[in-house]
Amino acid sequence: MDSLYLAYRYITYNRIKTVVLVACITLIAFLPFALQLLLDESERQLMSRAVSTPLIVGAKGSALDLVMNSLYFGNERPETISMEAANRIWDSGLAMAIPMYTRFQARGFPIVGTAMDYFDFRNLRVASGRPLAVLGECVVGARAAEELNLEPGDHLISSPESLFDLAGVYPLKMKVVGIFDRTHTADDLAVFVDLKTAWVIQGLGHGHQDVIQLKDPTLVLKRSESNVAATAKLYHYTEISEKNIDSFHFHGNTEVYPISAVIAVPTDEKSGTILQGRYLSKEETQQILRPANVIDGLLQNIFRIKNVLDAVVSVVALATIMAIILVFALSLRLRQREIQTIFKIGCSRLTIAKLLAAEILIIVSSSAALCGAMLMVVHQFTHDLVRMLFIG
Amino acid sequence: MIQINDLEFHYPTGNFSLSIRALNLARKEKTAVIGPSGTGKTTLLNLIAGIITPDRGVIHIAGTEVSRLNDNARRRFRITSIGFVFQDFELLDYLDVMDNILHPYRITDALKLDASVHQRAGMLATAMSIGDKIKRRPNDLSQGEKQRAAICRALLPQPKLILADEATGNLDPENKTKILDLLFTAVDEDDTSLLAVTHDHELLDRFDRVIDFRDFGNFGF
Numbered sequence: 001m002d003s004l005y006l007a008y009r010y011i012t013y014n015r016i017k018t019v020v021l022v023a024c025i026t027l028i029a030f031l032p033f034a035l036q037l038l039l040d041e042s043e044r045q046l047m048s049r050a051v052s053t054p055l056i057v058g059a060k061g062s063a064l065d066l067v068m069n070s071l072y073f074g075n076e077r078p079e080t081i082s083m084e085a086a087n088r089i090w091d092s093g094l095a096m097a098i099p100m101y102t103r104f105q106a107r108g109f110p111i112v113g114t115a116m117d118y119f120d121f122r123n124l125r126v127a128s129g130r131p132l133a134v135l136g137e138c139v140v141g142a143r144a145a146e147e148l149n150l151e152p153g154d155h156l157i158s159s160p161e162s163l164f165d166l167a168g169v170y171p172l173k174m175k176v177v178g179i180f181d182r183t184h185t186a187d188d189l190a191v192f193v194d195l196k197t198a199w200v201i202q203g204l205g206h207g208h209q210d211v212i213q214l215k216d217p218t219l220v221l222k223r224s225e226s227n228v229a230a231t232a233k234l235y236h237y238t239e240i241s242e243k244n245i246d247s248f249h250f251h252g253n254t255e256v257y258p259i260s261a262v263i264a265v266p267t268d269e270k271s272g273t274i275l276q277g278r279y280l281s282k283e284e285t286q287q288i289l290r291p292a293n294v295i296d297g298l299l300q301n302i303f304r305i306k307n308v309l310d311a312v313v314s315v316v317a318l319a320t321i322m323a324i325i326l327v328f329a330l331s332l333r334l335r336q337r338e339i340q341t342i343f344k345i346g347c348s349r350l351t352i353a354k355l356l357a358a359e360i361l362i363i364v365s366s367s368a369a370l371c372g373a374m375l376m377v378v379h380q381f382t383h384d385l386v387r388m389l390f391i392g
Numbered sequence: 393m394i395q396i397n398d399l400e401f402h403y404p405t406g407n408f409s410l411s412i413r414a415l416n417l418a419r420k421e422k423t424a425v426i427g428p429s430g431t432g433k434t435t436l437l438n439l440i441a442g443i444i445t446p447d448r449g450v451i452h453i454a455g456t457e458v459s460r461l462n463d464n465a466r467r468r469f470r471i472t473s474i475g476f477v478f479q480d481f482e483l484l485d486y487l488d489v490m491d492n493i494l495h496p497y498r499i500t501d502a503l504k505l506d507a508s509v510h511q512r513a514g515m516l517a518t519a520m521s522i523g524d525k526i527k528r529r530p531n532d533l534s535q536g537e538k539q540r541a542a543i544c545r546a547l548l549p550q551p552k553l554i555l556a557d558e559a560t561g562n563l564d565p566e567n568k569t570k571i572l573d574l575l576f577t578a579v580d581e582d583d584t585s586l587l588a589v590t591h592d593h594e595l596l597d598r599f600d601r602v603i604d605f606r607d608f609g610n611f612g613f
Binding site: 002005012013049306337338341342343346347351 | 417441475478485486491496498
């Protein structure tokens with residue numbers, strides 16, 4: 001008996017009805033599975049990185065923005081704190097302090113200004129090239145390098161914060177000296193520079209022609225015995241090279257230079273607790289957070305929303321199943337004559353049931369296959385989707 | 393071929409009843425059944441085919457007492473031994489002509505679909521002058537061609553009996569003659585018989601025998 005063959009013929013003949021049914025079943029099955037897949041992946045991604053980061057110190061304000069920016073380099077930037085915050089942690093002797101400055105971007109990827117300790121802390125290994133050595137260099141995360149088609153020896157220019165800010169800082173042409181191994185974390189999508197390079201991008205540090213040696217009077221605004229003030233015509237370097245690196249310098253005290261946050265890695269649990277206690281004062285302008293607690297709170301909210309979505313999807317699924325049953329019931333009524341004919345020829349009611357079951361089987365199997373394919377696509381892009389949906 | 397004795401049947405609802413004391417049809421006999429609507433012509437075909445069972449009496453077809461068979465056995469007997477030809481052809485729109493001809497083989501385990509059946513189906517289609525249309529769907533065929541395809545479907549299992557329920561009812565005069573020719577040829581060439589319900593009185597002369605249901609009350613033939 002060829003129930004499947006006949007069912008296949010019927011289904012392919014009634015293409016539009018079949019496509020609508022398959023689409024309905026696929027969507028209604030896909031939604032909860034895809035949602036679960038995304039939430040599982042988001043929980044895995046968010047939590048694993050949060051758990052591996054003991055404490056974060058940053059400006060008072062949104063705890064979530066601070067954590068998301070420090071862990072995943074999200075677009076929501078917290079208020080800056082000064083480099084003094086990192087030194088304060090070092091001076092406490094309770095924890096290692098890893099400052100981070102994530103204000104800038106290069107071709108859509110975040111530039112993370114940090115200390116060398118960060119790479120050891122995150123276990124980042126250079127896959128090709130070498131680690132950061134001097135000012136103006138960058139090491140690029142695996143996916144960022146892949147998408148920007150960068151290799152060691154290439155150059156990457158920082159993106160200006162505003163195209164219309166003529167008085168703003170000039171983009172810095174950074175030399176790519178290394179590419180990190182893939183870690184399947186936010187680090188894959190970042191461009192890492194030394195903290196001082198980040199400050200150079202901001203314009204806090206700069207290199208220019210030697211004003212002492214200037215002969216062109218149009219370049220000198222004011223000259224005294226101890227000081228030379230240059231005009232805006234003075235040439236500022238936009239790339240740090242061996243030739244001009246010595247001309248780069250920072251004005252003022254770098255202790256007050258801005259950073260986004262400090263990752264604090266306590267020497268032990270007790271040190272961590274003591275350190276947290278030092279930020280409890282009402283006058284304190286900084287906050288110290290356990291990222292795992294913040295992310296846990298975020299996930300609790302996400303799962304609460306998911307429960308609501310599950311309920312909505314369940315109701316829609318029920319309505320869809322009822323509509324599908326109605327479609328099959330109406331289809332049976334329309335096919336009464338056909339059923340009568342094959343019954344007259346000698347077909348049993350069981351065979352008719354088998355034919356209908358085969359049709360349902362093909363439709364459900366097609367939906368399952370399509371749903372599976374769509375879930376595979378979602379799975380392929382979960383990393384990006386999680387970043388897009390939850391990190392920004 | 394067919395022996396009916398003391399047959400009685402009535403539907404559970406309504407007051408229609410059919411009573412046949414004796415009816416015999418010989419092998420290779422072509423019999424027409426005529427009569428006004430509602431006199432039981434189609435009921436007789438359904439009783440002979442075992443689609444419905446009599447209240448009383450015996451129906452023998454080619455040595456098998458159909459009226460004594462259980463449901464399953466009656467279905468097997470029907471699909472292997474009886475070829476049905478319907479007025480409205482009853483072809484399935486979603487199957488092409490070849491699949492419609494092979495349809496009985498696809499809906500039962502009683503018939504085995506193999507290469508020889510495919511070959512015979514092709515030969516039947518050619519003999520019925522629709523050999524070049526086996527890949528077409530019924531909607532692309534003329535009325536005459538549809539009925540030819542339906543006849544092919546009925547003849548493919550090499551039935552012992554062909555039951556035609558107003559098989560020429562929806563055809564033009566030219567096609568009526570052609571279809572009847574094809575059915576008669578099948579009866580003549582194969583070891584089968586034909587029992588055809590018809591309203592086409594102009595065709596009756598061609599049958600070996602005519603049973604008029606107006607006279608078919610409580611008497612036998």
